[in-house]
Amino acid sequence: MARLALVLGTLAAILYPIPLQIQGTTYYQTVGFLVLITAMLGVGWNVIGGWAGQFDFGPQVFFGVGAYTAALLYVKLGVEAWLGLLAGVAAAAVICAVLTYPLTRLRGHYFAISTVAIWMIAQPIGATWEYIGAAQGLFIPMKAHPGIVGSAVALQFSGPTKALGYYYSALVLFALTVALMAWVERSKLGFYFRAIRDDQEAAESIGIDSRLYKVLARSITAGVFAAGGVLYAFWALSVFPEQVLELNWSTLPIMATVVGGIGRLWGPLLGAVILIPISQIMSTTLGTGPLAGRGIDLIVYGLIIVVIAAFRPTGLLSLPWARWFGRRRPAAA
Amino acid sequence: MTELAQAVVNGLQMGFLYALVAVGLTIIWGLMEMINFAHGEFLMLGMFGAWWLSAGFHLDPLLAIVPIALAMYLFGMLVYQQLMRRVQGGDPFTQIFATIGLLFLLQNAVVAGFTSDYRFVNDTFLQKLGGVRLTLLGVTFAVPLLLAAGLALLLFLALYLLIERTEFGLALQATSEDRDAARLVGIRPQRMFAVAWGVGAALVAIAGAILVNFFSVYPQVGLQFTVLAYAIVALGGFGSILGTLLAALLVGVIQSVTVVYLPPAFKDAFVFASYLLIGLFRPQGLFGRF
Numbered sequence: 001m002a003r004l005a006l007v008l009g010t011l012a013a014i015l016y017p018i019p020l021q022i023q024g025t026t027y028y029q030t031v032g033f034l035v036l037i038t039a040m041l042g043v044g045w046n047v048i049g050g051w052a053g054q055f056d057f058g059p060q061v062f063f064g065v066g067a068y069t070a071a072l073l074y075v076k077l078g079v080e081a082w083l084g085l086l087a088g089v090a091a092a093a094v095i096c097a098v099l100t101y102p103l104t105r106l107r108g109h110y111f112a113i114s115t116v117a118i119w120m121i122a123q124p125i126g127a128t129w130e131y132i133g134a135a136q137g138l139f140i141p142m143k144a145h146p147g148i149v150g151s152a153v154a155l156q157f158s159g160p161t162k163a164l165g166y167y168y169s170a171l172v173l174f175a176l177t178v179a180l181m182a183w184v185e186r187s188k189l190g191f192y193f194r195a196i197r198d199d200q201e202a203a204e205s206i207g208i209d210s211r212l213y214k215v216l217a218r219s220i221t222a223g224v225f226a227a228g229g230v231l232y233a234f235w236a237l238s239v240f241p242e243q244v245l246e247l248n249w250s251t252l253p254i255m256a257t258v259v260g261g262i263g264r265l266w267g268p269l270l271g272a273v274i275l276i277p278i279s280q281i282m283s284t285t286l287g288t289g290p291l292a293g294r295g296i297d298l299i300v301y302g303l304i305i306v307v308i309a310a311f312r313p314t315g316l317l318s319l320p321w322a323r324w325f326g327r328r329r330p331a332a333a
Numbered sequence: 334m335t336e337l338a339q340a341v342v343n344g345l346q347m348g349f350l351y352a353l354v355a356v357g358l359t360i361i362w363g364l365m366e367m368i369n370f371a372h373g374e375f376l377m378l379g380m381f382g383a384w385w386l387s388a389g390f391h392l393d394p395l396l397a398i399v400p401i402a403l404a405m406y407l408f409g410m411l412v413y414q415q416l417m418r419r420v421q422g423g424d425p426f427t428q429i430f431a432t433i434g435l436l437f438l439l440q441n442a443v444v445a446g447f448t449s450d451y452r453f454v455n456d457t458f459l460q461k462l463g464g465v466r467l468t469l470l471g472v473t474f475a476v477p478l479l480l481a482a483g484l485a486l487l488l489f490l491a492l493y494l495l496i497e498r499t500e501f502g503l504a505l506q507a508t509s510e511d512r513d514a515a516r517l518v519g520i521r522p523q524r525m526f527a528v529a530w531g532v533g534a535a536l537v538a539i540a541g542a543i544l545v546n547f548f549s550v551y552p553q554v555g556l557q558f559t560v561l562a563y564a565i566v567a568l569g570g571f572g573s574i575l576g577t578l579l580a581a582l583l584v585g586v587i588q589s590v591t592v593v594y595l596p597p598a599f600k601d602a603f604v605f606a607s608y609l610l611i612g613l614f615r616p617q618g619l620f621g622r623f
Contacts, residue, residue, distance in 0.1 A: 049426065103609070106616045109362070113567040114612055117605035120560070124598040251433060258430040295441030295552075302441065305434025310416050313423030313431075 029163035036170035041253035042268025044224025050263035052217035053197025055112030058119040060249035062092040066226025067233035081155035085230040092226030093219040104211040126241035137240025261315030348585025349482035355562040357537030370432040373555020374439040379541025409534025459546040570621025
């Protein structure tokens with residue numbers, strides 16, 4: 001059942017943009033790109049938030065670290081995007097580990113505020129540091145690339161295939177992230193994370209170094225956010241503090257994760273597939289016309305969130321899907 | 334030297350205003366351990382209410398405190414009973430999710446009703462006192478801010494007495510410490526939570542009615558105050574009312590002294606850097622019990 005869903009889902013994700021592309025629309029490919037990037041960040045955030053159970057509201061710092069690292073390497077040294085992505089992931093994981101280790105002395109809400117604190121400190125640094133372009137940030141120039149392969153290698157797409165190219169790049173990154181996190185979930189690491197979440201004292205009493213594994217969990221999250229940041233930077237062709245250090249880069253993935261089901265590998269994807277198109281469709285339908293600029297779209301969006309939270313606090317993946325759909329298969333067979 | 338002393342005094346005066354915003358959060362987040370991302374929107378509603386009563390009915394914001402506090406008390410209870418009570422049993426992150434939805438809803442409902450324009454109240458009692466200043470040893474005190482600080486102190490005293498010295502306050506503390514044990518001795522936890530949400534919302538709305546004398550009002554006004562309020566509650570220590578007050582004063586002073594020596598962009602960064610530094614030595618905040 002699960003395997004069938006996986007195959008069908010993969011096929012749908014690969015095939016759905018093709019008829020649209022032939023028709024000449026690119027809007028839904030961009031929506032798909034945003035869905036995938038949000039889902040990918042959510043899958044990453046699940047490690048620290050869902051499995052290790054720590055309140056982390058500051059992963060957007062590492063989204064910025066990744067974006068800036070790759071952009072700097074590209075602009076100043078001419079390093080290609082995918083190498084820059086590896087460097088960005090490594091830089092974010094290391095910086096995150098160094099910053100987070102002392103913070104793991106703090107627990108619960110105190111830890112949560114400390115992650116916000118790092119974000120609050122990163123913002124003025126990003127806005128005033130001349131080397132990384134201060135408030136104007138960095139502009140990522142387009143270079144000419146021969147053919148589809150050249151564009152894909154350089155992570156630079158333009159013209160009518162821009163949305164499609166970034167959609168498939170996001171799909172590849174998302175698939176890689178899910179595969180890696182599925183492995184982490186089943187490995188010893190995943191069990192240690194969940195042991196710390198469920199009972200930190202008990203985990204420590206059987207020899208799990210809770211501070212070390214919290215740092216590891218947050219660094220994995222930071223790495224995923226950095227990869228997302230690099231992808232976004234090359235899509236946006238620029239990196240500046242107000243864009244990559246924006247609070248939405250943590251609230252949207254967290255909301256997607258909670259809607260889908262926190263601590264579940266596929267939860268963030270389900271949440272992102274629901275939340276992002278709703279907000280996009282509403283801002284294009286309700287956000288224009290006579291009531292434009294009056295925030296009607298966001299009122300409806302807020303209402304939907306409040307209703308989901310009130311009636312299914314444990315997330316949509318916790319609904320009895322297996323009972324609804326699982327029983328049909330043996331009956332048919 | 335005088336410059337530094339003046340910065341400290343200015344910081345203390347701002348600190349009392351921050352304390353007002355933070356105290357409602359101390360009840361809901363610090364004491365009852367429920368997360369409310371829409372706290373800033375409660376503040377915004379208080380400010381808008383005061384502006385509306387002042388512009389439409391010529392009611393001074395200081396007098397508007399009474400109807401606004403009452404209305405927001407009921408609103409806070411409503412939010413708990415209709416939304417947060419359902420969310421409470423689930424994962425704590427669901428509370429974040431629910432209150433972010435509430436944030437979108439409230440903020441944009443106000444945008445829909447009043448647009449995103451900046452609004453100001455005019456000719457209030459505190460503003461008419463605006464020119465009056467006291468000078469002591471070369472340091473200037475603005476009288477309106479002093480009065481606001483006095484009001485903040487009174488509110489803190491009342492709240493302290495309510496939580497620490499009344500039977501109701503003890504019941505509230507018991508609920509926050511052990512819900513099941515509280516139920517055994519006849520306390521109804523859900524009622525306690527509802528009242529806590531009511532009191533928290535009323536307090537932050539009162540803060541709004543006072544702040545409206547000094548700051549402009551617009552639907553997104555909440556965020557700039559609440560990010561600091563979260564840091565203040567954590568810095569003071571969860572559940573400590575005195576801690577919240579002292580942390581707020583400290584934050585005000587850190588900000589105004591930072592601005593003397595560094596670009597203004599860093600004033601919040603230094604507050605949060607101090608939080609991290611203090612956290613390394615006092616992981617439970619300055620006055621936290623846990």
